[in-house]
Amino acid sequence: MTMDKTDQDKNDANVHPINSDTDDIGSKESRLRRRGIYLIPNLITTGALFAGFYAIVAAMNGKFEPATLAIFAAILLDTADGRVARITHTESKFGAEYDSLSDMVAFGVAPALIAFTWTLSSLGKVGWVVTFIYMACAALRLARYNTQGDNKSFTGLPSPSAAALVVCAIWAMDDLLLPGEVVEVWMSWVIGLLIATSGILMVANFNYMSPKMYNFAGKVPFISLVAVVIVFAIILSKPPEVLLTLAILYALSGPARFLWERYKKPTV
Secondary structure (H helix, E strand, C coil), X not given: XXXXXXXXXXXXXXXXXXXXXXXXXXXXXXXXXXXXXXHHHHHHHHHHHHHHHHHHHHHHCCCHHHHHHHHHHHHHHHHHHHHHHHHCCCCCHHHHHHHHHHHHHHHHHHHHHHHHHHCHHHHCHHHHHHHHHHHHHHHHHHHHHHHHCCCCEEECCCXXXXXXXXXXXXXXXXXXXXXXXXXXXXXXXXXXXXXXXXXXXXXXXXXEECHHHCCCCCCCCHHHHHHHHHHXXXXXXXXXXXXXXXXXXXXXXXXXXXXXXXXXCCCC
16 A cells, blocks of 8 residues: 555654754754854954043053053053954954944043143143044044955054054153143144144054064064063163154054055156
8 A cells, every 4th residue: 555645744744753952952052152252353343442541541540651561461462352363263242343342442532631631631622622532543543444454554543553542642741741840832732743643644544564464473583582681671661652653653654655655766
C-alpha cells in the first residue's frame, strides 16, 4: 500500500516535532549575546573619559598642570583602546560610538573649559565665543571622521592634537607666571587666537599624517631606539616648551603639505 506525500509529511512531523520553546530560548540567548559589550576596550575608553572629566575639575580648582597631564593621559588611552580592540578582535559599533563621545569630552569640552577658566573668561563675549567655536568644530570633526571610514591619513587636525596644542600653550604660559601673578592681557589674546585657529584646522580640508601610515610592528634599526631615547630626554628636559613646539609643527604640517602639493613644480 502506497502512502501519498501528504501522509508522509505528517508522519515526519510526528517523528521530528518542532520544539518552539527551545527555538525561543535560543533566539533570546542570541539577542542577549548581541546586546553585550566588550569589556576591555570600553574600559580603556572609560578611562579616557574620566581623564577628560578630571581635567575639567582640576582646571576649575586652578590646577592647570594636572589638567594638562590629564589631557595627555586621555590621548594615550584613546590611542590604546582602538589598538586593543583591533588586536583582540573586539571592535564594535557600540565601542566606536562610545569612543566618539569620550573624545568629545576629553578633546572638545575639556580643553575649551581649561582655556576659558585660565584666561578666556577675562575677554568677555570674545572669550566664550571662541570657546564655543572650538567645541563646535571638535564635534564636527568627530562626526566627519565617523562618516569617512578608516583612512590612512586624517582630514583636518585630529581632535587629540588640537587639544594638546591648546593645553600645552596654557601650560607653557602658566610656567612663565609667578605664584599668584595675574595672567597678562597678551596671553589671553594669544590663547583666544590659538583656540580659534585650532578649531578651524579641525574642520579644514588639510591632510595630516596618521600613525596608520607606519608599521610599528616590524623590525627597525637599532639606531631608531637610540633616537626614541633621545627624544624622550629632550621632552623631559622642558616638557611644556618641547611638547608645544611639537604640537605647533604638527598643526602646521597640514597647511604646509597643502601648499606644497598645490604649488610644487611638475617634474619633467
